Amino acid sequence: MNNRAVLFLLPVIVIMSLSAFIPLITVVNYSLHYIFSGSMPQYVGLANYVEVLRDPEFHDALTRQLVFSTMVLAVEIPLGIMIALALPRKGIWASISLVLLGIPLLIPYNVVGIVWRLFTQSDIGVIPKILGFFGYAYNVALDPIDAPLTIFILDVWHWTPLVVLLCYAGLQSIPDAYYQAAQIDGASTWKTFRYVTLPKLRSVLILGVLLRFMDSFKIYSEPLLLTGGGPGSSTTFFSLFVSRKAESYELGYAGSVSMIYLFIVIVFSFVFFQIMTNIGKGGQTK
Amino acid sequence: MASIELRNLSHSYDVIMGKGEKASFSINNLNVRWEDGKAVALLGPSGCGKTTLLNAISGLLKPKAGQVMFNDRDVTMLSTKQRHIAQVFQFPVVYDSMDVFGNLAFPLLNDGLKKNDIRGRIEEVAEILELQDLLKVSAGRLTPADKQKVSLGRGIIRPDTAAVLLDEPLTVIDPKLQWTLRRKLKQVQRRFRITMVYVTHDQHEALTFADVVTVMSKDGKIAQTGTPEELHENPDTPFVGYFIGSPGMNILDCSLTAEGLDFDGFVMPVSDELRSRVSGPGDGLQLGIRPEFVCSRLEPENGGVPFTALIIEDTGAYKVLTLTRHDIRIKTRISQTEPVSENDTVWVSFPERHVKIFRDGSRIY
Structure with a gap:
């Protein structure tokens, strides 16, 4: 009998059940019932899902979220790589720049939200003052473009350093011989980057893209503190949308959205992982 | 293809090894010429500057002084690309995101050639390298061995490659495949008449591969350049004598007296010819003799000097004895069948025709 291994897995199974599995089942259960406030739940099958998928508010929130996450990836990943390439490799300046870059990562989400709220507040904030000086009437509380753009810039400021640190670690682990070989083969700077640096960064980039995608999809505290989801619904990203629904006691509806939310995150993450793992592998030049 | 000549080449640099520790690497005033189309081995102990020298030839680093000449043309200031040089590294370097064809095509595409024009060349090189x-x-x-072949392939793919430099290319290859790959290298070298410079610290690798072997000493200088036979038969310095051969040459301090060569109390009679060549001003005489030429017997012998057997190493084909007498230690090779055990007395003599004499570090006989 070699089934004693199960014993060692038991703690994980117990903890996972309590922290993930049981709540998940509860949410599945909610999503299949019509519940309003404290009234008796009524089994409605997939009716909640149908309602969610037909709801224009859901479509808006999903589109907004996809645009936001796409922009986050499109800006933070290339920017992170570029900054990592530009950082000094060794010496005192390497340490100093890493510490400076690490600072945003150390600040808790809600503190970031508060700090940026003070930055951007139209009466006392420094950002409206500066932009006003250049003739731009910035107002995060009223302008439906300024608000999401501010949250996007906040996210870039907060999380690009994570991509930088990942890439920096990845770059440090590339042996010099690869660059020397590229030099001997007469490769241009671009080709060296394309065929040496980028493939060698593959695994850290997979990690970076997945982390940034999942995290940006879950963005919650920042819009909550900075704009409260407004003006209108211009910064009501997915998490905020779900919690709003739950707060208004539409538990069945919120449950269905949560399940769809989970499904979307898993599907996208899987697709990203597959694409990035297989890209450029196997015969491509022929 | 080109001949390579180094003139008064010097370079040095420090590598910081952590808390205040530095390791210095240097090459000092090197002069050597390797003819076009030769298989050259650059042999030396670890840390003697072999890789530094190689990087100076390929242009990956600019030497602090001296010149690098290809076909008598000064290329010291030219970039790696302009030198048309190829280098194969210790760890196989391939472009993971391309297939083997793409890897072999890479240097040619970088030179501005079109994919359709180079197909034939790539197939030719691929065929030679299997x-x-x-x-x-x-x-x-790919396996490490195949990766290293691809790496070599990128080196020889350009028809106008001046030389291929190999920096301990077999280190990470499975021992069984090392032999095959080394033969393949030699075959490629012969077929294309490429000047190849093969860096290694393994003398067996160097001696089997090369037409010409250059030995570097620990202080970053060239100790001797010659054919494997020359290095083995007539080492210029005690270092080369000791470094080449397994086990290396026995080097013993001695002095010339009226009776002959005196080693710490026992005397080896010498011929008049040797005496006339060796006598002269200066001290620091050293005698060198290869273990296989040391005459050793288990019975007392006329002219033999008694030594005590300290260590016996059985290689299967023969035994290597380490013998001692006072402070002197020598190694000798004897037949597998000789019944010798530790602490036995062994009588030793040095046949004069196999003796080399060095004065102040250079061979005089």
Whole structure:
């Protein structure tokens, strides 16, 4: 009998059940019932899902979220790589720049939200003052473009350093011989980057893209503190949308959205992982 | 293809090894010429500057002084690309995201050639290296030995490659495949008449591969350049004598007296010819003799000097004895069948025709 291994897995199974599995089942259960406030739940099958998928508010929130996450990836990943390439490799300046870059990562989400709220507040904030000086009437509380753009810039400021640190670690682990070989083969700077640096960064980039995608999809505290989801619904990203629904006691509806939310995150993450793992592998030049 | 000549080449640099520790690497005033189309081995102990020298030849580093000449043309200031040089590194370097074809095509495409014009050349090189079945396989999936072949292939793919430099290319290869790959290298070298410079600290590798061997000493200087036979038979310095051969040459301090060569109390009679060549001003005489030429017997012998057997190493084909007498230690090779055990007395003599004499570090006989 070699089934004693199960014993060692038991703690994980117990903890996972309590922290993930049981709540998940509860949410599945909610999503299949019509519940309003404290009234008796009524089994409605997939009716909640149908309602969610037909709801224009859901479509808006999903589109907004996809645009936001796409922009986050499109800006933070290339920017992170570029900054990592530009950082000094060794010496005192390497340490100093890493510490400076690490600072945003150390600040808790809600503190970031508060700090940026003070930055951007139209009466006392420094950002409206500066932009006003250049003739731009910035107002995060009223302008439906300024608000999401501010949250996007906040996210870039907060999380690009994570991509930088990942890439920096990845770059440090590339042996010099690869660059020397590229030099001997007469490769241009671009080709060296394309065929040496980028493939060698593959695994850290997979990690970076997945982390940034999942995290940006879950963005919650920042819009909550900075704009409260407004003006209108211009910064009501997915998490905020779900919690709003739950707060208004539409538990069945919120449950269905949560399940769809989970499904979307898993599907996208899987697709990203597959694409990035297989890209450029196997015969491509022929 | 080109001849390579180094003139008064010097370079040095420090590598910081952590808390205040530094390791210095240097090459000092090197002068050597390697003819076009030769297989050259650059042999020396670890840390003697072999890789530094190689990087100076390929242009990966600019030497602090001296010149690098290809076919008598000064290329010291030219970039790596302009030198048309190829280098194969200790660890196989391939472009993982390309297939083998793409890897072999890479240097040619970088030179501005079109993909359709180079297909023939790539197939030719792939065939020589026995890579023709792997052309469409991703380079990242190859075994280390095949990766190293691809790496070599990129080196020889340019028809106008001046020379191929190899920096201990077999280190990470499976021992069984090392032999095959080394033979393949030699075959490629012969077929294309490429000047190849092969860096190694393994003398067996160097001596089997090369037409010419250059030995570097620990202080970053060239100790001797010659054919494997020359290095073995007539080492210029005690270092070369000791470094080449397994086990290396026995080097013993001695002095010339009226009776002959005196080693710490026992005297070896010498011929008049040797005496006339060796006598002269200066001290620091050293005698060198290879272990296989040391005459050793288990019975007392006329002219033999008694030594005590300290260590016996049985290689299977023969035994290597380490013998001692006072402070002197020598190694000798005897037949497998001789019944010798530790602490036995062994009588030793040095046949004069196999004796080399060095004064102040250079051979005089």
